[in-house]
Amino acid sequence: MTELTKIYQNINKEKDMISIDHKSLEGVGGAFITVKVDEGKIFSREQFSDQHKMFSKAAVEFGENRIMPERQALNVLNKNLTLDIFKEMGELGFLGIDIPEEYGGLALDKTTSCIVVESLSSGRNASILVTMSAHTGIACLPIIWYGNKDQKKKYLPKLSSGEWMGAYALTEPNAGSDALSGKTTAVLNEKGTHYILNGTKIYITNGAWSDVVVTFAKTGLNEYTSFIVEKNFPGFIIGSEEKKMGIKGSSTVTLFFENCEVPVENVLGEIGQGNAIAFNGLYVGRYKLGVVTAGGAKYAIEEAYNFAKEREQFSRSITEFGMVQKKFANMVVSAWEADSLNYMTSGSIDSRLSKLDKSSSDYYNRVQQIIEEHGIEASICKILGSETLQKTTDEALQIFGGAGFIEEYPFATMYRDERINRIFEGTNEINRLIIGSYTLKKAINEEAPIRNLILQRKVEWNPELKIEEDCNIYHEAKICEYYRSLLVMVIDDLILTMGQDLKSEQWVLEPLADMVISFSVMDTGIKRFLQLDGKTKLNEEMLEVLKVSVAERSKEMSLLSEKIWISIYDEEVAKEKIIVSKQYFNKLEYYPNIIGLKKKIMKRVSHYGKYYLDKE
Numbered sequence: 001m002t003e004l005t006k007i008y009q010n011i012n013k014e015k016d017m018i019s020i021d022h023k024s025l026e027g028v029g030g031a032f033i034t035v036k037v038d039e040g041k042i043f044s045r046e047q048f049s050d051q052h053k054m055f056s057k058a059a060v061e062f063g064e065n066r067i068m069p070e071r072q073a074l075n076v077l078n079k080n081l082t083l084d085i086f087k088e089m090g091e092l093g094f095l096g097i098d099i100p101e102e103y104g105g106l107a108l109d110k111t112t113s114c115i116v117v118e119s120l121s122s123g124r125n126a127s128i129l130v131t132m133s134a135h136t137g138i139a140c141l142p143i144i145w146y147g148n149k150d151q152k153k154k155y156l157p158k159l160s161s162g163e164w165m166g167a168y169a170l171t172e173p174n175a176g177s178d179a180l181s182g183k184t185t186a187v188l189n190e191k192g193t194h195y196i197l198n199g200t201k202i203y204i205t206n207g208a209w210s211d212v213v214v215t216f217a218k219t220g221l222n223e224y225t226s227f228i229v230e231k232n233f234p235g236f237i238i239g240s241e242e243k244k245m246g247i248k249g250s251s252t253v254t255l256f257f258e259n260c261e262v263p264v265e266n267v268l269g270e271i272g273q274g275n276a277i278a279f280n281g282l283y284v285g286r287y288k289l290g291v292v293t294a295g296g297a298k299y300a301i302e303e304a305y306n307f308a309k310e311r312e313q314f315s316r317s318i319t320e321f322g323m324v325q326k327k328f329a330n331m332v333v334s335a336w337e338a339d340s341l342n343y344m345t346s347g348s349i350d351s352r353l354s355k356l357d358k359s360s361s362d363y364y365n366r367v368q369q370i371i372e373e374h375g376i377e378a379s380i381c382k383i384l385g386s387e388t389l390q391k392t393t394d395e396a397l398q399i400f401g402g403a404g405f406i407e408e409y410p411f412a413t414m415y416r417d418e419r420i421n422r423i424f425e426g427t428n429e430i431n432r433l434i435i436g437s438y439t440l441k442k443a444i445n446e447e448a449p450i451r452n453l454i455l456q457r458k459v460e461w462n463p464e465l466k467i468e469e470d471c472n473i474y475h476e477a478k479i480c481e482y483y484r485s486l487l488v489m490v491i492d493d494l495i496l497t498m499g500q501d502l503k504s505e506q507w508v509l510e511p512l513a514d515m516v517i518s519f520s521v522m523d524t525g526i527k528r529f530l531q532l533d534g535k536t537k538l539n540e541e542m543l544e545v546l547k548v549s550v551a552e553r554s555k556e557m558s559l560l561s562e563k564i565w566i567s568i569y570d571e572e573v574a575k576e577k578i579i580v581s582k583q584y585f586n587k588l589e590y591y592p593n594i595i596g597l598k599k600k601i602m603k604r605v606s607h608y609g610k611y612y613l614d615k616e
């Protein structure tokens with residue numbers, strides 16, 4: 001027995017003293033880290049309401065019937081066509097999901113707004129989705145959340161109907177990821193009637209087509225304030241369209257404020273509240289980007305399969321080759337993982353929002369707090385979705401072979417279009433920083449019972465579960481709890497060895513973020529599966545995918561933990577940590593047949609001809 005094993009086993013065994021109230025963590029951001037798989041309930045698409053399904057159907061039909069036929073035309077700048085389709089989206093209510101009813105919107109839950117953007121992916125055009133998402137998310141949300149009555153009355157009905165388009169202008173030449181280092185200034189004029197804005201905002205989506213722009217400027221040394229700028233305000237100048245690598249059908253321009261006169265009534269929120277306004281909408285943008293990219297990945301699988309089944313080499317369809325089959329299986333697993341996280345997140349936020357009193361004066365403050373509290377989940381959705389679409393597009397292009405490289409086929413465009421998703425709404429590096437640092441913050445400030453969990457797991461690394469041993473997911477559930485222990489042990493070690501310095505130690509913060517991501521996938525996947533009804537076909541189908549997901553994510557987590565330990569401890573201590581963790585792992589006798597499972601997944605792809613796990 002090693003020294004560390006003895007230490008772990010000799011720690012006070014009064015587990016009940018440090019028990020965690022799982023019930024009280026329902027709907028709390030970051031809860032997945034601490035709530036055991038047999039204790040927690042999550043939301044997933046299997047729980048969609050009739051209303052959710054209705055919106056899904058309507059948006060899928062709109063995508064297929066209205067966007068898809070114009071897919072090519074929308075791949076280049078086409079203002080009139082884009083605005084026509086945009087207005088039709090408004091008429092169907094797709095632009096007003098988050099907007100209060102009194103201002104022409106539908107005031108529906110966050111899950112519905114996710115469903116709509118995902119379902120519109122059926123149109124298979126990224127440009128129009130970027131246009132729509134920037135409008136409904138980062139452009140409209142600040143006005144919904146911070147606008148006063150007059151501002152809401154003036155802007156929201158038109159933004160909801162699609163009569164007006166919105167943009168959000170934060171980025172400046174010297175202020176990208178470091179968004180609050182912008183130099184744009186706003187100075188009150190002598191009469192006190194207008195703020196005079198001077199500065200430049202770059203890469204602004206919808207910039208040339210928008211009637212209203214939510215922007216940010218310095219009103220004092222360290223004071224950032226938000227403004228609603230209309231396109232006709234004097235001194236508001238629109239630059240020429242950027243020549244982009246992808247999403248070429250969306251508008252991206254520089255906006256210049258040259259002594260731009262913005263009436264004082266157009267200050268959004270309070271003076272100095274710009275930081276919060278700038279960032280809070282981005283959380284929503286992130287999980288919705290996760291949803292839209294996961295949706296895109298699902299359609300890419302179908303498109304790749306339709307090609308592959310017809311393409312013959314060596315006298316047979318290329319779908320008969322193991323290496324091609326593996327690609328399809330990987331694509332399905334990845335899309336399902338992203339899907340699980342997306343709706344877990346929207347559902348968790350909705351479950352808390354539904355308890356709020358909408359008539360309360362601090363309603364939108366509470367909404368933002370709840371969304372901000374889900375910052376880890378929002379960043380995970382963004383990373384998983386964008387990287388799923390990246391892998392899927394790349395593999396699908398490979399399946400097309402030479403045709404993948406030819407513009408006539410869809411993947412050359414998709415390859416260029418998907419690239420932006422890892423850059424905007426916070427680069428994936430910035431989102432990994434958020435995941436790593438928010439997790440540590442939750443542990444250090446005891447915002448989540450991570451410390452309790454660390455103590456518990458030092459007593460019992462592989463805890464007992466309420467799940468029966470003959471349950472088809474028992475092994476994976478045990479494995480998931482093993483990795484929950486591993487994750488919190490690593491968090492503990494990082495805090496003990498590096499303390500507050502960790503915030504700037506990206507070499508370990510990034511692998512920590514990746515551990516959190518992989519763990520969230522395992523935990524969410526198993527919780528999703530455990531909530532399925534008995535012996536449905538979906539049950540069997542999801543089981544195969546889940547087993548692959550757990551097997552691969554668990555390998556990744558082991559490697560990441562070793563990498564972190566070796567970098568923060570001297571060799572002997574690190575070695576001992578690794579040996580102890582392996583001893584606990586070996587007790588679980590976990591030997592998944594990944595190849596066998598992937599073969600089964602490919603059979604399903606061949607049967608359905610597409611991604612097949614979206615049965616509600």
Ligand SMILES: Cc1cc2nc3c(=O)[nH]c(=O)nc-3n(C[C@H](O)[C@H](O)[C@H](O)COP(=O)(O)OP(=O)(O)OC[C@H]3O[C@@H](n4cnc5c(N)ncnc54)[C@H](O)[C@@H]3O)c2cc1C
Pocket residue numbers: 134168169170171175176177178202203204205206244252420423424425426427428429430433
């Ligand atoms: C097509 C398109 C549309 C856009 N739409 C909008 C819009 O509508 N509104 C808007 O305001 N902005 C928009 N943007 C801007 C976008 O949000 C920024 O480009 C993005 O935030 C990155 O900023 P940057 O380009 O200045 O890169 P930088 O911040 O300079 O980053 C360069 C590299 O350094 C990395 N990096 C930076 N800081 C750190 C750090 N602390 N730790 C680790 N790595 C770091 C980044 O991850 C990246 O890899 C858009 C951009 C594009 C290309």
